[in-house]
């Protein structure tokens with residue numbers, strides 16, 4: 431992911447034993463030197479790939495000053511520091527999409543995050559706003575685990591088994607393609623975030639007997655469990671199984687199920703384990719553990735608290751000075767919270783956790799390129815959701831918004 435030369439000691443992680451190479455801060459190296467660059471977006475003018483941190487920073491700031499209110503730069507919590515420093519606002523995907531929608535004076539929204547986030551911003555944006563994703567190859571492995579064909583196939587099989595789909599409410603996590611949000615909009619379903627998943631499931635169970643939840647099994651299971659739904663009433667649908675095989679579940683299990691969970695996961699959050707929590711508690715009596723609900727069920731059960739990135743940030747901010755807090759979420763956010771809360775000891779539960787590899791693809795060279803292109807009057811890497819998808823996806827998003 432990055433060369434050893436790009437790593438440096440991090441003064442903000444006081445527990446040396448729990449540090450790892452990727453905790454130690456990532457300096458900006460020229461894009462061409464990033465080991466993974468050949469598999470990222472390579473269609474960027476070559477000159478940008480050779481620029482060093484100082485030149486990229488100067489160019490981004492220069493373009494920012496020229497564009498003024500015409501552009502809003504958004505930075506997801508999991509973005510690297512050399513990107514987040516330029517963000518007008520930072521937050522989770524939904525909060526950022528709302529921020530963009532509340533700034534109609536800006537015709538350009540540069541979304542430093544991953545593909546599904548830029549799509550959601552485009553769906554909620556005003557018609558005159560254009561959303562730009564700096565690196566078009568910045569996707570999300572979880573979102574990629576659910577596609578239209580597989581979800582529609584599952585829907586058909588569930589309809590055949592249950593004698594129709596009227597009693598099934600599809601719920602998609604924000605971390606999904608716009609086309610799946612549209613699927614939910616068309617089929618009486620809704621979108622949820624990690625902040626409001628319980629409220630959304632309550633809404634769904636007021637309208638149907640079962641919920642079809644995708645793409646993150648863990649958020650679905652953890653939320654269902656928090657609402658008192660037994661584990662054996664939440665049945666996994668393995669989308670990798672051949673069509674016609676009920677996702678590998680038995681008819682009996684599916685007839686008992688209240689939630690059908692898509693077998694998707696976040697590659698970052700699935701790394702956190704019960705053993706890591708036990709180790710942290712053994713080493714640091716009194717440690718508080720807070721994790722994201724994309725973590726496995728047993729991890730969430732063993733934690734003191736769980737919630738969205740915004741919840742975790744608030745949890746840390748509200749902790750008493752001197753607190754020791756082990757966190758189960760992406761390392762860029764954990765490192766930032768450690769830096770911003772020097773009166774507390776903050777560490778990542780996974781001693782060898784890496785940054786989200788797709789979030790990491792938003793290198794400052796891409797930001798410099800899209801910003802300077804805007805100065806030249808050229809929009810590159812626009813994310814445009816087709817009108818027929820946007821209409822239905824917006825319905826699902828607005829159902830969620832109405833719950834707030």
Ligand code: SF4
Pocket residue numbers: 508544569570571572573605696697698699760786787788789
């Ligand atoms: S942290 Fe996980 S869910 Fe978020 S963008 Fe990365 S892979 Fe996707």
